[in-house]
Every structure is written in C-alpha cells, then in structure tokens.
Amino acid sequence: MGRVTERRRVIRIRDGAVSTRPDTLVAEEPLEIRLGGKPLAITMRTPGDDFALAAGFLVSEGVLASAAELANIVYCAGATGEGGSNSYNVVDVRLADGVPVPDISLERNVYTTSSCGLCGKASLDAVRTTARWPLDTSPDTPVRIEPATLSTLPDRLRAAQRVFERTGGLHAAALFTTDGELLDIREDVGRHNAVDKIVGRALQQGQLPLSSCVLMVSGRASFELVQKAVMAGIPVLAAVSAPSSLAVDLAVETGLTLVGFLRGTSMNVYAGEHRLALSAAASTD
Known part of the structure; x- marks a missing residue:
C-alpha cells in the first residue's frame, strides 16, 4: 500500500562507459473508483x-461539493493481489444520506490514463451547467495576482517536489495564495x-470552494485540468507549458484566468487577464 517508488536495475552509458546500477522509478498502478459499490x-x-x-475526481464530475455530502471512502476488501493480500487498488465512495447518486452508465463509466484524463468527455456546456461555484467574471473581482508573483511559482513548485527529485518522472499540482504562499502540493504520474488529490484534500477539510487560490501545474494545461479548476471554484490556473484550444475555450466561457508557458518572467495569458495586476495595456502586435 502506498508504494510511491520502486527500484529497478538499469544499464547506464555515459561517454562510452557502461555500468549497471539501481534506479528509482515512480510507481504506477491502476485505481478503480466505485460509487456506491458500482464501478465508475x-x-x-x-x-x-x-x-x-x-x-x-467526484468534485470534478459534479457529484460532490462539500465534505457533508461524503459519507465515507473505503478500500474494497475484495481487491486482492497475489497471495490473497489486499492490493489497495479499489476504493468505494459512499455518499451521505439524501445526496443523489448519478446514473452510472457506459457513457459515464470511463477509463482514464495517466496522461489524458477524461478524454471522452469534452463538453463546455456540461462544465458550465454543473459548476457549483460560477467564477466571478467581473473586472472588480477581489482576486488579483501580480505577474511577478506568478513568475516565482514554478520554482517553488519544483522545490517542493520531493519524489520528483528521486525519480524525475512525476507531475505535480500545487495550491498557492495570491501572495505566492504554498498551501498544498501533490505529486502523481498523472497531472x-x-x-484531484489537491481538490479532494480540500473537500475533506471543508475548504471548497478554493475561490482565493491559484492552481499551479507541471506540464500542459488540458481541458480536463481547466475543468477541475472550475469545478473546485479555483479562479486562476497556471501551467509551465501550453494549453489546448479547448482548455482556452473553457477558460473564456467560465471566466477562469489561464496562464501558460510560465517560465521565469515570461508567460502567456490566454483568458481572465482582469485578475492580473498589469501595469500597462496589452499590445496587439
């Protein structure tokens, strides 16, 4: 349970010299999520x-919005590996009494890879209509962040990635205040x-919506990551790499501030520029 890294023997070649050595790899295992005993x-x-x-995950799907709606989450006793021991690769989520259980059909029963997220569900309307906390799109919104503060977040994210330093094979997501204070960070083979781990911890601690936070992610900003930020009430999402076109569309539709290619003092703002404390009008060149 909870194996984050594993050791493997590798052949190392450096400048023509060949040697063998152990290498630390990030662990990757399947997790089945069930809702009320039914596979989801x-x-x-x-x-x-x-x-x-x-x-x-259930916050991003519009099923949960507060800790009060969650009864419990347990590892399933039937999740057995070799030798009959629990593999801890199946969890069952039980909703609180009175919380409606969504219809789980083949359309909603999805397989997600570590790279793409919910590849089969890319609907702007679905996110817009199910978001519990619509983002404030007014230019007078109190959430403001300095570009200089944004520029410090990638280094702060990297410095807090403990497992990445050992493996080089993990993505990370971190929550920051608008002053750049690190609130939480989670690592996983899938961004x-x-x-989801960040948002789930916030739900368990009664902190949703995360309406005064900035979400910083390694890698690119996909539609799924924008969706998850919107569903958690996060107004600002920043990524070190590029967003997809659909991610930008969703950010514009929902009023999310979306920043990509955040590297040093350089960044591209794709939507929601009213939350950035810009000193001069943007050029149209």
Missing part, C-alpha cells in the same frame, strides 16, 4: 492519497490525478 472509473496513478484522489 479506472485511472492509472501513483499510489498514495487515494481517498483524496477519488473525492477530487490530472495530482489535481
């Missing part, structure tokens, strides 16, 4: 924070899983 999704993830991952 399977995701490839790094073991650890599995209950938070499941809770965050969407890292975000």
Whole structure:
C-alpha cells in the first residue's frame, strides 16, 4: 500500500562507459473508483492519497461539493493481489444520506490514463451547467495576482517536489495564495490525478470552494485540468507549458484566468487577464 517508488536495475552509458546500477522509478498502478459499490472509473496513478484522489475526481464530475455530502471512502476488501493480500487498488465512495447518486452508465463509466484524463468527455456546456461555484467574471473581482508573483511559482513548485527529485518522472499540482504562499502540493504520474488529490484534500477539510487560490501545474494545461479548476471554484490556473484550444475555450466561457508557458518572467495569458495586476495595456502586435 502506498508504494510511491520502486527500484529497478538499469544499464547506464555515459561517454562510452557502461555500468549497471539501481534506479528509482515512480510507481504506477491502476485505481478503480466505485460509487456506491458500482464501478465508475479506472485511472492509472501513483499510489498514495487515494481517498483524496477519488473525492477530487467526484468534485470534478459534479457529484460532490462539500465534505457533508461524503459519507465515507473505503478500500474494497475484495481487491486482492497475489497471495490473497489486499492490493489497495479499489476504493468505494459512499455518499451521505439524501445526496443523489448519478446514473452510472457506459457513457459515464470511463477509463482514464495517466496522461489524458477524461478524454471522452469534452463538453463546455456540461462544465458550465454543473459548476457549483460560477467564477466571478467581473473586472472588480477581489482576486488579483501580480505577474511577478506568478513568475516565482514554478520554482517553488519544483522545490517542493520531493519524489520528483528521486525519480524525475512525476507531475505535480500545487495550491498557492495570491501572495505566492504554498498551501498544498501533490505529486502523481498523472497531472490530472495530482489535481484531484489537491481538490479532494480540500473537500475533506471543508475548504471548497478554493475561490482565493491559484492552481499551479507541471506540464500542459488540458481541458480536463481547466475543468477541475472550475469545478473546485479555483479562479486562476497556471501551467509551465501550453494549453489546448479547448482548455482556452473553457477558460473564456467560465471566466477562469489561464496562464501558460510560465517560465521565469515570461508567460502567456490566454483568458481572465482582469485578475492580473498589469501595469500597462496589452499590445496587439
């Protein structure tokens, strides 16, 4: 349970010299998420924070919005590996009494990989209509962040990635205040899983919506990551790499501030520029 890394023998070649050595790899195992005993999704993830991952996944799906709506999450006793021991790769989520259980059909029963998230569900309307906390799109919104503060977040994210330093094979998601204070960070082989773990922990601690936070992610900003930020009430999403076209469309539709290619003092703002404390009008060149 909770194996984050594993050791493997590798052949190392450096400048023509060949040697053997142990290498530390990030662990990747499947996690089946059940809702009320019924299979809902399977995701490839790094073991650890599995209950938070499941809770965050259900926030992004519009099923959960507060800790009061969650009865409990348990590992299924039937999840057995070799030798009859529990593999801890199946979790079952039980909703609180009175919370409606969504219809789980083949359309909603999804397999998610560590790279793409919910590849089969890319609907702007679905996110817009199910979001519990519509983002404030007014230019007078109190959430403001300095570009200089944004520029510090990638280094702060990287410095807090403990497992990445050992493996070089993990994505990360982190929550910051608008002053750049690190609130939480999670690592996972899948960037969407890292975000789910962040959001799930916030739900468990009664902190949703995260309406005064900035979400920083390694890698690119996909539609799924924008979706997860919107569903958690996060107004600002920043990524070190590029967004997809659909991610930008969703950010514009929902009023999310979306920043990509955040590297040093350089960044591209794709939507929601009213939350950035810009000193001069943007050029149209």
